[in-house]
Amino acid sequence: MNISEKLINSINNLPTLPTLYNVITEAIEDPYSTNTKLANIILTDQSTTMKVLKVANSPLYGFHGKIDSISDAILYIGRNEIKNIVLTLSIISSFSKRINLKGFRPIDLWAHSIAVGVISRNIAQALGEKKLENYFLAGILHDIGKIIFLEYAVEEYKKVFELAKKKEIIINDAEKQILGINHEEIGQLLAKKWRIPETIQNVILYHSKGSILKTPDFLVSIVHLSNIIAHILELGYSGYDIIQQPSPIIWDTLKIKKGMITSLKDKIINDYTNTVKLIIL
Amino acid sequence: MNRNISIDDLKCGMIIEQPIKNQYGNVIIDRGTIIEEKHFRVLKIWGIKNLIVKEPDTNNSLKNEEDVELKNLLNKKIKWIPTNEFEEELISLTMDTIKKSSIHEY
Structure with missing residues (x-):
């Protein structure tokens, strides 16, 4: 069995998502289930309840400490967003955080992912997007494939970084050469196994390209740009220092105004600092 | 604070505070110019000995x-x-x- 088969196999052995998330998803999909019923499901898990309340009150959502119950959180933030917060918390806690790859730790990668989530949500909001629930989650999950490599092929992954640095090639190409599969492909396989919505699967698979096989996609473009901005602002660490040039397609897709990113900078850094503290520290 | 310095003490990066004129009264280097390597030649050609730069010059x-x-x-x-x-x-x-x-x- 070669390394890429071994890695794909490892996905089948990965734990399924916690039952809590599946029960919540079912409850949300059931049009007759009330917010009270949903709140009661979350309340069965004490640590999730606490964390959901903290995240709901973080500056990211703008309620500034006014939410003091899960049912309020559902009311103000919305069912789907709450479901996504539970999913985020479940995924982060389902991976161990012990591995240290010469200064590249999963915790730094999670910090990078949180940054991309925070930036994506902020940009989408600034662009007038109404349905904001998927942006944070998409950012959090975009590099999930790298987490799998760190967990299941840490020695080989070390070689990936050495090769990328030595030959000055992008991580995706180095991954292909050494592991036979890149982090976008393996991440999408995991997301599929976890039945994460296809819109998010597309982000995982195409975030480095900025579009779905040249077809414009707003969410994919935002995460593509946010990933670059997280590197620019040095929020978290994803394994390399070089800042990539954005794919030209995103400017037409997003129609960003000049100076918008600069004006969001302070809020982004503030939201990031708060959210990282809440979720991983 | 301005400082009158000799051409020998002039260094790249210093900022000219008073316009430098040649013997005919024409400005050869204007106020606010940041001194670069090429300016030394001009100053030498016109025989400029002293000039006034902005403090703090070392910074x-x-x-x-x-x-x-x-x-x-x-x-x-x-x-x-x-x-x-x-x-x-x-x-x-x-x-x-x-x-x-x-x-x-x-």
Whole structure:
């Protein structure tokens, strides 16, 4: 069995998502289930309840400490967003955080992912997007494939970084050469196994390209740009220092105004600092 | 504070405070000019011995060296040329981050 088969196999052995998330998803999909019923499901898990309340009150959502119950959180933030917060918390806690790859730790990668989530949500909001629930989650999950490599092929992954640095090639190409599969492909396989919505699967698979096989996609473009901005602002660490040039397609897709990113900078850094503290520290 | 210095003490990066004129009264180097290597030749040709520069001169020449250092750090991170105003904005944001972290290091 070669390394890429071994890695794909490892996905089948990965734990399924916690039952809590599946029960919540079912409850949300059931049009007759009330917010009270949903709140009661979350309340069965004490640590999730606490964390959901903290995240709901973080500056990211703008309620500034006014939410003091899960049912309020559902009311103000919305069912789907709450479901996504539970999913985020479940995924982060389902991976161990012990591995240290010469200064590249999963915790730094999670910090990078949180940054991309925070930036994506902020940009989408600034662009007038109404349905904001998927942006944070998409950012959090975009590099999930790298987490799998760190967990299941840490020695080989070390070689990936050495090769990328030595030959000055992008991580995706180095991954292909050494592991036979890149982090976008393996991440999408995991997301599929976890039945994460296809819109998010597309982000995982195409975030480095900025579009779905040249077809414009707003969410994919935002995460593509946010990933670059997280590197620019040095929020978290994803394994390399070089800042990539954005794919030209995103400017037409997003129609960003000049100076918008600069004006969001302070809020982004503030939201990031708060959210990282809440979720991983 | 301005300082009257001899041409021998002039260094790159110093800023000219009073316009430098030749013997015919024509301005050869204007006020606010940052001294570069090429200016030494001009000053020599016109036989300028003294000039007035802006204080603090040592900081100015130091700043110039820092700028080169920062530019090198930027070039290590960004290996592409901006094609529109948004990419220029991204580059200037990168420079801000580099400046911020270099302050912490000094």
